[in-house]
Amino acid sequence: MTTYHFIGIKGTGMSALAQILHDSGEKVLGSDIEKRFFTQDALEEKNIPIFPFSETNIKDNYTVIAGNAFSDDHIEIKEAKRRGLTFYRYHEFLGEWLKQYTSIAITGAHGKTSTTGLLAHVLNDTFPISYLIGDGTGNGHVDSEYFVFEACEYRRHFLSYEPDYAIMTNIDFDHPDYFTSIDDVFNAFQSMADRVxxxxxxxxxxxxxQQIQAKVPVVYYGFADTNDFQAQNVVETDEGTEFDVFVRNTYYNTFTIPMYGDHNVLNALATIAICHYEGIKAEDIKNLSTFQGVKRRFTEKKVGSQILVDDYAHHPKEITATIDSARKKYPDKQVVAIFQPHTFTRTKTFLQEFADSLNLADEVFLCDIFASAREDSGNMTINDLQKLIPDSTTLELSNTDILQEYRDSVLIFMGAGDIQKFQKAYEENIKINK
Structure with a gap:
């Protein structure tokens, strides 16, 4: 029996993949830094061993899978190669593993994780499936019919996959440390389309x-009446959002999702379209209404008269969508944005767009830029963004109590770095002051 060793097992994709292999009956263990990550809970529940990094973790006969964050000179990768072990990068292994199933790749600049979660939720109620969600959730089944997985465009990693189907949510310029322009991003997606x-x-x-060329059928979804699957009559209710779906201009059915905002309707439409294409009954697709959400996507907590929201939004379009969700769900509350930019390159590239999207909130607090280990600041600081947002305030871990002033408000903690430590500090502050 093969033993799989994961180098960087706490990464979101890596932990999900480790869980899938474990659930599929394989022997799995891994290593990582000592710091605790939210992905650890699921690994510990499944009794998957996690060790601190050390070359002594690498044993003969292991198959080694390394996270993309680690370079070839990492001590465990060097040891695996010295021993001549079977070695994969995360995306390479995933590309091989999914060949056993009807695979559905979900890709796009925004909305990947939420759409993967929605589709996995609906299919999981009808079939034995495996799914890999970018929030660290992974689930395997020995008899899986479908494999639903999030496919990331960064560094063109998604070109390691040859899925049966691909859902493409949007194409947008992001990851400016790798992509040179929107055309470069488009070309990556076009290459992906060729592999479906x-x-x-x-x-x-x-x-x-709309410009994608493909050798396979392309089914379009959206609000415009030119789409094969169109959402009409969108209504916000206390339970979420209700909308009618028309398939090629003929009424199909009415669906409800427990979320708010046009972006969530689009994610649901993508799920409805693929399920319809695969012949799944409308009644089964309606399980969309019981979706519990994915981690770090509008994750709510009520504290006193405030609603605290944890969200992964780290691109101007995602910030706009998250603020829109808050406005639609809580139309009578003030919206306070607490934002930590992720990487200097992204902050510099989208400086004005960040300012424009954050200005949609009633109040804005800015945390220092979360730097990637691979980049230089180029003298960029959070003050460059603050200058473009009138009346915005910088927030330190030591002065989070200032947020207590915003009673009966929605406080959205946004970012892809460690913004959660600001929410945690604030919650502890409130406890102490009670």
């Missing part, structure tokens, strides 16, 4: 996606 074997489900409201 059965069909593509794409958002037809996205101008870039």
């Amino acid at each position: 074997k059965k069909g593509i489900i794409a958002c037809g409201d996205d101008e870039q996606l």
Whole structure:
């Protein structure tokens, strides 16, 4: 029996993949830094051993899978190669593993994780499936029919996959440390489209996606009446959002999702379109209404008269969408944005766009830029962004109590770095002051 050793097992994709292999009956263990990550809980629940990094972790006969964050001179990678072990990078292994199933890749600049979660939730109620979600959730089944997985465009990693289907949510310029322009991003998605074997489900409201050329059928979804799957009569209710779906201009059915905002309706439409294409009954697709959400995507907590929201939004379009969700769900509350930019390159590239999207909130607090280990600041600081947002305030871990002033408000903690430590500090502050 093969033993799989994961180098960097606490990474979101890595921990999800480790869980899938474990659930599929394989022997799994891994290593990482000592710091605790939210992905650890699920690994510990499944009794998957986690060790601190050391070359002594690498044993003969192991198959080694390394996270993309680690370079070839990492001590464990060097040891695995010295021993001549079977060695994969995360995306390489995933590309091999999914060949056993009807695979559905979910990709796009925004909305990947939420759409993967939604689709996995609906299919999981009807079939034995495996799924890998970018929030660190992974689930395997020995008899899986479908493999639903999030496929990331960063460094063109998604070109390691040849899925049966691909859902493409949008094409947008992000990861400016790697992509040179929107055309460069488009070319990556076009290359991905060429690798899909059965069909593509794409958002037809996205101008870039309308240009994709494919050898397989392309089914479009969106709000515009030119789409194959169209949402109409969108209504916000206390339970969430209700909308009618028309398939090629003919009424199909009415669906409810427990979320708010147009971006969530689009994610649901993508799920409805692929399920319809695969012949799944409307009644089964309606399980969308019981979706519990994914980690760090509008994750709410009520504290006193305030709603605290933890969200991964780290691109201007995602910030706009998250603030829109808060406005639609809590139309009578003030919206306070607490934002930590992620990487200097992204902050510099989108400086004005960040300011424009954050200005949609009633109050804005800014945390120091979360730096990637691979980049230089180029003299960029949070003050460069603050200058573009009138009346915004910088927030330190030591002065989070200032947020207590915003009673009966929605406080959105946004970012892809360690913004959660600010929310944690604030919650502890409130406890102490009670």
